[in-house]
Amino acid sequence: MSAPRLALAPGLLHVPGYLDGAAQVRLRDALRETVRAAPLFTPRMPRTGKPFSVRMTNCGALGWVSDEGGYRYQPTHPVTGAPWPPMPDLVRAAWDDLAAYPHPPEACLVNWYEASAKMGLHQDRDEADLEAPVVSLSLGDTAIFRFGGTERKAPTRSIRLASGDAVVIGGPSRLVFHGIDRILAGSSTLLDAPGRINLTLRRVTPPA
Numbered sequence: 001m002s003a004p005r006l007a008l009a010p011g012l013l014h015v016p017g018y019l020d021g022a023a024q025v026r027l028r029d030a031l032r033e034t035v036r037a038a039p040l041f042t043p044r045m046p047r048t049g050k051p052f053s054v055r056m057t058n059c060g061a062l063g064w065v066s067d068e069g070g071y072r073y074q075p076t077h078p079v080t081g082a083p084w085p086p087m088p089d090l091v092r093a094a095w096d097d098l099a100a101y102p103h104p105p106e107a108c109l110v111n112w113y114e115a116s117a118k119m120g121l122h123q124d125r126d127e128a129d130l131e132a133p134v135v136s137l138s139l140g141d142t143a144i145f146r147f148g149g150t151e152r153k154a155p156t157r158s159i160r161l162a163s164g165d166a167v168v169i170g171g172p173s174r175l176v177f178h179g180i181d182r183i184l185a186g187s188s189t190l191l192d193a194p195g196r197i198n199l200t201l202r203r204v205t206p207p208a
């Protein structure tokens, strides 16, 4: 795992091909177990209740959820009420390798994008500990990832995130606006169906 790390901006790194083919297969298979234990759910926008186009689940001690009551982290699945399943070892290893942060991640958000799904420009700011980065891993079809600055009106640019790519959103870029414009359906054969999985590993609470 010695893929070059490209700095897109200070603290914002793209690591193309971070996971090799065998690691992508292992992670895909581990996530099948995750989704069996914690089925994908459809998050809804705060206040309006409008459904997201991505479906999601989580693993780790905490999971990110969104509904009419707002965005938040919680220890249980919003539909089944069960605790989230553990993070796969490979996910934890990627954090240790990429995060440059001395405490473990508490949440791993798993986003499932069908071919038509997207994610609007947003900041990840529901974590009380903004010293830790967000580490992202992508599997399946390539996505067009858009990012800008820490203010919504800042100019943006986009890059492709392919299966196996990692992104680290940290340091001075921890609060950059980012989102997914679209998925290039059929660009990968890793998954059974067209679509993309993105994992984001997060430290939620400041270490004691």
Ligand SMILES: O=C(O)CCC(=O)C(=O)O
Residues within 6 Å of the ligand: 109, 111, 119, 124, 136, 143, 145, 161, 178, 179, 180, 198, 200
């Ligand atoms: O799918 C991605 O690459 C980004 C996901 C994201 O920004 C998020 O879950 O907050």
Ligand SMILES: [Fe+2]
Residues within 6 Å of the ligand: 122, 123, 124, 178
């Ligand atoms: Fe995000």
